[in-house]
Amino acid sequence: MDPLIYILDIIVFIGIFAIVALSLNLEYGFTGLGNFGKVAFFLIGAYTYALLIEAGIHFIPCIIIAALVAGLIGSLISLPALRLREDYLAIVTLAFGEIIRIVVKAEHGLAYGVWGMTVPPAIFWQGASFRMTLVAHIGLVFVCLLVCFIFVQLVTNSPYGRVIRAIREDEVAAATFGKSRLKYKAQVFAMGSAIAGIGGALFAQYIGFIEPYMFMPMLTFTVWIMVLVGGPANNWGTLVGATLVQLFSRGAKIMKDYLVVPFDPTDLQYILLGLLIIFILLYRPGGIFKERPVKTKALERVSQWKERS
C-alpha cells in the first residue's frame, strides 16, 4: 500500500479517537464518571449518521443530529445510572454498551443487523482521487476536533468546570455547598455522549461501512487508555494520549508481521497495550500531563493581588 495513504489514514483515526477521548476526559477526568460504555454512544452516533445519510440528508446536519441523538440517549441512560456508586456505574454502562450492540445485531429492518450498513459517501466530487478525499476527511475530522476541543476547554475552565471537578473530588462536600450532583453529572454525561456521537458519525463517514462487530468493548478500553496515558483532567494531555496510543497500536500491528513470537502475533497489540497501561499506572499514575488549575478571572485576580503585596 502507498505509505502516504497509510499515514493519512492514521491521522484520520487519531482525530476521531481524540474526539472520543476528549468526551471521556470530560466525564472521567473532570467529573469522575467511570463510563465504560463509551462505545455505545459511538455506535449510536455512527448508526444515526448512516441512517440519515442514507435518507439523503446533507452530512453537516447529519453530524449535528447524530450528536444530539447520542446526547439525548446519554441523558436518558444517566437518569437511573448516575444514582449508582462509581463501580456500579462502570458495570451498568459496560452492560449498556453490549446491549445496544446486540440489539443492533439482532435488528434487521432498519440497519440490516449483522450484514452491516454501507454509508453512502458524502464527501466526493468529480475527479477526486482517493488521496484527495482522504485529505478532505482529515479536514472535516480536525474541524470537528477543534470545535470539540474548544468546547471542552471552555466548559472545564469556568465556574462550571470548577463545580464538576469538586463533584469528582467529593460528592457529599459538593452537595453540602449547594451543588446538585445529579444535575451536574447528568449534564456532563449528556455532553460526553454527544461528543462521542460526533466521533461515531465521523467514523461511519470515513469507513463507509459499519456493522455491529466494529463496536466491541475493546474500543471503550482503547479510549480509556488514551485518557489515562495522556493525563486525566488535562485536555492537551488527552490529545497527546490519543495520538500516542493510536501510533502505538498501529506500530504493534505492523510489528507483528516482522516478529517471530511463540503466540498468535495478532494478540501482540493487546499485550503491548496492557503492558503500557500497567507501566503508566505504576510509574506515572497521573498520566503524562498533570491537571491544571481552573483558569478563570479569579486566577488573574489573585496573581495581581500577589504582586501588590
Next chain:
Amino acid sequence: MEGTLLKIEDITKSFGGLHAVDGVSIDVNAESIVGLVGPNGSGKTTLFNVIFGLQKADHGHVYFNNKRIDHLAPHRVFTRGMVNSFQFPRLFYQLTTLDNMLLAARGHRGDSLINSLFLRKGWQYQEDELTQKALEILELLELAHLTLAPAGELSGGQRKLLEIGRALMADPVLLLLDEPAAGVNPVLGRKIFEKIEHFRQRGMSFFIIEHRLEILTEFADWIYVMDKGKVVIEGEPEKVVNSPVFYNVYMGER
C-alpha cells in the same frame, strides 16, 4: 420561642437496633452560639447529619426559619442559608485553596452550564468580587499565602481552618460546626473560636459540637449535653458543666 432560628423536634434516628439519636429536641436562637457536647458515640454527629439532610430521620421534624427542612436534600438546605462543616475536613484536595473557597459561594451565576458558556461577562464580574471576598477571609484565617496551593498540600490545622473558611464564604445564617477546635493546637483552637465570636457579632449563628470544654464554655451562650442519643441536660455553660448530671455522663454513675 421568639427568635428561634433552628428548631429540632423529637428527632429519632436508628441504625438497626441502635438508637443513635433518640427523641432529641433542640432550639438554636438567632445570633447565638449553641454548644453540643457529649461522650463519643452519643449521637452528636448523626444529629448534625440529620439536620443537614445527609441522613433521613426516622421520626421528628427540623424547622429552619419556621420552615420544615427535614425532607430536603443537602444542596437545598444549603440554599436556605445553612452550612455544615465536617469533623474531618472534606476539602476538594486536588483543587486550590482559592477554588475551594469559590465553590462555597452562594448563587454563583457561572455554576450553571448555559451561563458558564454563553454569559461569560455576567459571571466574570461576580467571580472578581468573590475572589476579593475569598482573599479577605483567607487573610483573616492566615491562609492567604496558600491561595494557589492545592488543598491537599495543607497541614492538618490549615485544612481545619479552610473547612471553616469555606463555610464562612457561603454567608450562612446558621453554621453547623463539628469539632472546629479538635486536632489543632490550643492557641489555634482559641483563635478559631475568636473568629466565630467575630462573625456572631455580625449576625451569624453557630451550632457547635466541641470536646474542648474550656474553650466552648467561654464562648457559648447555651449548651446541650447528649448521652446515648438523648439530651440529658441543657443550660448556661457554667451551670451545665458544674451539674452532677454532666459529671455522671462523663465519669459514669457513682
